[in-house]
Structures are given as structure tokens and as C-alpha cells.
Amino acid sequence: MLTIRAIWSRRGRSLTLFLSGTLVVAGCFGSVAYARLSDISPAVASALLLLGVVALASQAASSVDLRRGEIGLAQLRGRTGPRLLWSAVAEPVVILLVATAAGIGLGWLVTDAVAARWLAAGVTFSPGWPEWAAAGVVFAVGVLVVVMASWRTTYETMLDKLVGQRRPRRARTGLLFLQVCVLVGAIVTIYQARQAGPRHIDWVSLLSPALLGLACGLVALWLMRVLAALAAKTRAGNRLNWFVTTRRLFRRADSAAVLPVMIAAAVLAAVAANAWVAADAWRQDTAKLAVGAPISYPVRSGALSAYTASRYADPSGRWLMSAAAFPDPTGGSYRRVFVDPSRWQQVVGDFYAGTAAGTIAHRLAAFPQSAALQTVTGDSVSMVASKDRIFTKKHDGVPVERYRARAAVSIFYVDDKGVLASVDLPPHGHDNQSPAGPGLVRSTARLTDCHRGCVLTELQFTGAAPQRSPMSITELRFAGQNLLGSGSLAPAIHPDTGVHVQRADGALRIWTDAFFSFYGYGSTGQIGTWPLNRPVAALTTEQPKLDKVGGKESVYGIDGSEQPVSVVGTVPVLPFVGSQGALIDIRQALVGEGTTASGAHVVVLARADTPASVRQRLLATGVVGTPTTYQAALLKSRQQTTAQGVRLYLFIALFAAVLALLTAIAAAADQIGGRRQEAASLRSVGLSARGISRSYRREALALAVAVAAASLAAGWFACRALLGALPLVDAGRFGLALDTAPRFVLIVPLAVGAGVVVAVVVAIAFRRIGRTSAPASLRQDLQ
């Protein structure tokens, strides 16, 4: 009862201690809980725990300090040992106990709300031992600080405890030791974090931002005192308007005691904000590069299917574009992606604007303007060729067939479904043959699955003919296109096959060397093949350099074979690819390569505003699956463990900021009594109330500048040193590099904000003291 009455009698100090305790317990409890639910190391809460311990220690010690007189009186009344210690610690311990209970409740509520908002559906929170342990540690550390401060007070001289006039206290060895520990700890943890890297982060590394902030705060505090001491010796510092301010800044630590916690909170906030922005920008870029466009339809039937489906569903080229991405078949990180550059600007447009691959569009202008790939559609093939000629000999006076001169062609193509197919002319059984002129016959055959666009891959001649009487193919129509009229058809007969093909008058003349050594269908040779083995245009990343095959740079083509490329430019990052790979013209690469090697990620990309009719038409082709959107990919990326970790870090920074604010308020509140006395003393010797208020405003300004400058420097350094060492993203093998450069647009407002908070708290707390502290209050009966 006595304790409760005592708490009430010092309700201002009790309230700030209670609020700080509640906040630290809630923050640690919630952080650990969120970390557990997100499968993150609970060590991430260590930074908040450290700041919380520092803030609670300062407030608990201050609470004990206020009660030095009571402790002295208790000693005078004969209390000793545990009874004396209990009478000294009872009040702050009860406050901490209630604060711990309240903090657990608040942390529970916050975790519940946050889990529902940010974690996957179905994740429910029930506290486990790590959360209870976190709350217990905060309480235990708070009690330990209180006990130590009280124990120390009991050993002070009775005069120090009971005298009304406060004596200055020299920095103790223990405090100096702790300050040195903070400085050394900051250096060690930063080194440890940088050495360990994001994949091996531990609690020591996670402490580094908070320790760095505290260390910079201590340095700022010392620097400010030194500068104030120097200023006091100058003429300006000796003028009446700066006289009190400079002396206060270098002689009294109380006004600047909040610097370390405030700067540490600002540093934590700077690191968290930079981490969040950097990681989220990376996620957006990565999601864009991964999805490729606002909408992405997966295609299972190969690159040609995607190509033809996109052109079939969107002949205008405004909405759809095909793409195929291939991992490195050697197990490396070199990716190659085939895209349709003629549709890039229309379909992808400024989707990559602002990303690392934002400048890619104009580089694609270096690709050929027209497509090399010619697809055909139709349902039949036909050939006009010499009729079979039969050479006979008499056997028992009966002529029997000895040799047959004939010509046949097998046409290989990739159909609508991405399947390699072939058709023979004349078909087996010589069906569908009809006369086509003197000595000529027309053969026809059905062509299947060539409705949206097929691509020829190879023509093979099969047959035999004597040189004196070669066979002729005068017409070869594939889906309505006469291949013999195409300039791209070129005989490519290996000399050892003994097959000769001659192009003459729009026809092919074919004979074989060893006609008489064969019976029947003797020789086979290619008379036309695609691809033509021309280099295809490619944009590559700067590293690594492409391999050279036969003196030419090459990559693995769509079908997995070596494909010579003509590099039109190099860039740091490519869409789909990341930082290592090549972007290749699919229109060239597909020529004669209709089959797609396994492991490909083939898609049809669509603009966000693609009309429903175009989408329906695309879906109707039957080759595309359920689309993925950029937003869905980004959302998925934001659910990753690393994203939750960064979010948790923001959460912790928010708690640290509120804690710093409470600490600043508590520190200011502690000083009000002394300031009133000081102001009254100054007024009694002739200083005006306005002048005293100005002095306090200058002090607030000096503190604000110190906090802002130190926060800016420390925030910049922390981001530069630590962002790369924190596990912010899952970059993976093909990942973009995370941009860990400090963002001044975030650091400056946070630093200025911290300074403004200090200035506002000090200004508000001491605003009226000059006017309200009349010299008449300096009476013994009012002290």
C-alpha cells in the first residue's frame, strides 16, 4: 500500500517508466513472436532489447535517484540488508512488473493483428517459450539495474543522500567501462556482420545497427561537450545570451543524456527504412524481371507454340509477345532468354522503367527489323516430280524390274503443338498420286496441326537416279507455299553421300553416283535445311563473356544446340535474365529450330490492358495455362522469409523510435524541477525571463543539431556498412544485385526528424519555465 502511494506521489516518473517498460516488453515479445511465426531467427529482436535495456536502465536508475532521500531515511531508521534493499527497489520493481504484464498483453495483441495482416492465411498466434523468455529477460534486466542502482545508493554517504543540494557526480569506472564496451562492441559487431555476410547472420551481427547508433550517440555527446567547452572560451560564447547555454551543455550531461538512445533509434530507423526500400525495390525489379510483363501466360508446348499463339491471338502485335527463358545447361548462372523484339515496345513498353533493366528498350532497336522466321499454315503438302522409272532385264524372257529410279522427300516440321513431325512425299503406298504432265506425277499428303503456324526444319531427299537420267522435282508445296520458289532453300548435300542435286529452271535435278550399286532406294541427302546457321542477334550482360565455337560467339539455341550469335550490345542487367545471360531474338532463333530444349520457361506475355477478346483468343489456342501477374509475383515475393525479416526490422525500428521519444520525455521531465530552480536563480540576479527562455531554446537547437548531424552521419555509415551484410533478399543464383547504397532521401528526414523530436520535447518541457519560475520560489520552505 505504501509502495502504491509512493508510485502515485511520483506519478510522472512512474508513468514514463511504466510506458517504457511496457513498450520494450511488448516490442521484444511481439518481435520474437513474429520472428517465430515467420521462421526468422528471434535474434533479430536483439537490437530492440539492447536499446530497451539502455532506456530502462537510465529510467530505472533515475527513479532510484529520486528516492535517494527516502533510502537515506530508511537507513537512519535502522533498516539494513534485504529489508533496506527491498524498501529501495520495491517501487520501480512493482512498476516494472506491471509494465511487463501490460507489455505482454500489448505484444500479444499487436502480434495477433500483425500476423493477420502480414502473414499467410491460417497462421494463428499462441505464445511459445521464446516470447515468455523475451519478456522475462526484459523484466530481469530492469530489476537487475534497479537493484544495482539501489545497492549503490545505500553505500553513498548519508550527506549525499539527504542533502537538498545535489552534488555533481563524477563518471564512474563502471559507466566508463560500459561506454568503452559500446564503442568496441560497435566496431566488433560491424566487422562480424560484414565478415559473416547475409547468409550467416547471427545475433551479434544483428546488434550492430543499435550498437553503432549508441556509439555514435556517445561520440556526439562527447563532441558536443568539447565544442561547448571551447565555445565557452570564445567571445561569442561568453556573451550573456550564450553564457548559460554553453556552460550547461558542457557541464551537465542530463540535457544531452538522451542523445545516444535517440541517435540509436534514428540509426535503426535509417537502416530499417533503407533495408525496406532497397529490398522492396529489388523485389519489384525481380518480380518484373521474373514475370516479364504485367501478365504472363505459361506455355508448355515449346517456344514455337508460344510464338505462333501470340501472333495468332494478336496479329496487330499490340498486346502479346512470346518469350522463352532457359537456365544454364552447364549448371552455371548464365541464362538465355529469347524474346520477340518487334513486339517489345508495344507489349512491355515502360514496364521496366525505373528498374535496372529500364534502359533495355532502345537497345533492342539494334535487332533486325523484320522476322527471319517464316511460319506457314495449311493442311496439305504436295510435290510434282518425275514418275518412277523402272529399269528391267529379261529373265527367262520375262522382263523383271532390276532398278527403279525415283525421288522422294521427307519434310520435317514443328507443328502448332511444338511437336517435331514429318510428312513423306510421295506418301507410303503411293496414294494420292495423279499425273501432272509428261513424265511427271503429283503426290499429295495431309498436314496435321499446322493451323497457326508451322516451321520447316528439314527436307530430306531419298532415292536414286542415274546421272544420265536424273530425277526432277519441279514443285514442292508445303501448306500452300512452293518451297522451290524460296530463296532460302539451298542444297546442302554432303559430298560423300554420292548424291547430286542441281537447281535448274525452278526445279531440282537429282542423281546419284552409285545408281547401279543399289537396288531400290539407295541414297539419302538433305536438299534443304533450316536453320541456315546464321548468327542471331543478342544482347548480353557484361559478364561473363560468351564462349566461342569455331571462332564465333555462340549460345545454346532454343533446341539446345550451339547457336552462333551476333552481339549487338552489352548491358549490366537484362529482363528475365538478371545479371548474367543473353537476350536473343526469338524470330531468328526459331528458324528451323522448332523444338524446345527441356527446362525452358516459355511464356506469352501480355499487357495489363489486353482486351478480353485477345485473351480469349489466346486461351482458345489451348497452349497457354493460367496466367501469372506481376502483382501476384510481387505479393509472393513479399511473403518470403527475408521480406518478413525486413518488415520485422521496421516494426522494431518503430518501437525503438517510440521508446526514444519516451526516453526524451522522461529525461526532460526529470529536469523540470532543477530547471525551475535554475531559472528562478537566474532571474533573481537580473536575467530576464525571456532571456532564460531564449537560452533554453538555444540549448534545444544545439541538441537538435547534434542529434540530426550524428544521426545523419551514423545512419549513412550504418547503411553503407551493414545493408549488404543483412539478409534482406533471397537473391539466388540468377538474382539481381541488391542496391545497398544509402538513400539520403530516407536518412536525411529521419535524422532531421530525430533532431526535431529532441528540440520539440526540450522546447515544450522548458517553454514556460523562464516565465513561471519566479525568484520568489527560491525559499527554503518551498524547496
Added chain:
Amino acid sequence: MTAPEPAVDVGSRRSALLELTDVEYVIGGLQVLHPMTLRFRAGEVTALSGPSGSGKTTLLSIAGGLLRATSGSATYDGTLTWQGDGDPRPEFAFVLQVYGLVPILSARENVSIALRARGVSPSEADERADAELDRFHIGDLGDRQVEELSGGQMQRVACARAFAVRAAVLLADEPTSELDEGNREHVMAQLHAEAARGAVVVVATHDPAVVDAADRHCLLDEGRLVDHVEPVVVGRHRPV
């Protein structure tokens, strides 16, 4: 409210400069001072004595313009001492019962700031501060923060500060309470020196020795002026 008491002229040999007329002070329904009229003249040391709670400090505060009388007025040289905000007039100086020293300043700075507040240049203020500290035998403590000083040392710093400004009116509240006999006599001597300079000097005290050393003596009890003593002076001032 009780009827005003008859005026007491405690410095009849010179013209009255600090004058309290029908001064009464009531706070929270408590009559701290009953109406009284007093006149303090320059060149004389007046002692106010009385038991604790008799109203000595309140009377000094009203006389010095730190408190506003509930009724009546306090004037110096015909002008009200109360300026409306509780700040003393520049020609007034105080030795406060709790010293009123600024903890963040050194002994020298505590004295110097009073001079600077009156427009004295910093260098001259520091020189004079050192001289005043020497005057009270604490010149070697000039660089010490006042928090580090003993009660008696702080009291002497407070005296040095009040004496340094060469005020026209010097109001001292228990200026010797923490001092040994030697220092007490020295402070009294300095008070007389201030009076000899032409200042009005009023000292609130419990110390009979101080009362004995004063030129005049007013005795207060429960807010009333119950007695006053004026020494018989024959043609000369009391020696300093």
C-alpha cells in the same frame, strides 16, 4: 483583515528610500503578514528577526519586489518595487536563504553573471567577480562549480554575488546561517560597508549576534511587527 499598524520609521536619520506602506500578505486564506508600515533608509543595516514562520522572508520578498503584497505597497525611491512579473529591480540585490546559485556555473560565473546582466562587459565582470570572491576569502574557489562547495562556501558566493553589483538595496535572508563566527563577523562588516556606501541593507536573521551588530532591529511574530529597536546614536555612525 486587521487594522493597519502604526508606521515605524526604522531609519529616521536619513530620508526613507525603501518604504512598505500598509503591507499585508495573505495566501490560501493564511495571513502571513498583517498590515504593517516600515521604512528603510540608506546607510543603515536593519535586522529583521523573529521565530520561524513569522514572515521575515515574505517581508523581504515583498520589499524586494519578488512578491506582490495582497494589499498595501512597497516602494523604492517612490517607485513600486513590484514590477508585475516577480523579477527584482536592477538596483536590488539579494542574498537568498537557499543561496539561489546556479548549479551549472562556477563560483566566479555565478558572481559574474549578475554583473553581466547589468551590462558589465565580460572581462570586467570576471575581474570584479574575482575581487568579490577574494573579499569573502573564497578567491581560490572561483573555478569550482557551486555544487562542489560546502554550504558555508556557497553562502559566501551568494554574498559575493549580491555585493558585487553595488546595489542600492541589499536584502539578505539569513546570510550567516552556515558561517563560522569569524566569517559571520566578516559578512556583517561587509554589510555595514555596503550601508556606508549608501545602500539600504536589510537582513533577516535568527542570529542574535547579527541583530546586535545591526543598526536597527525589527522583531516579527506571526506576521506582526511586535517590536522595534533603534539604538541611540550620538552624532556619529556606528563604526564599520
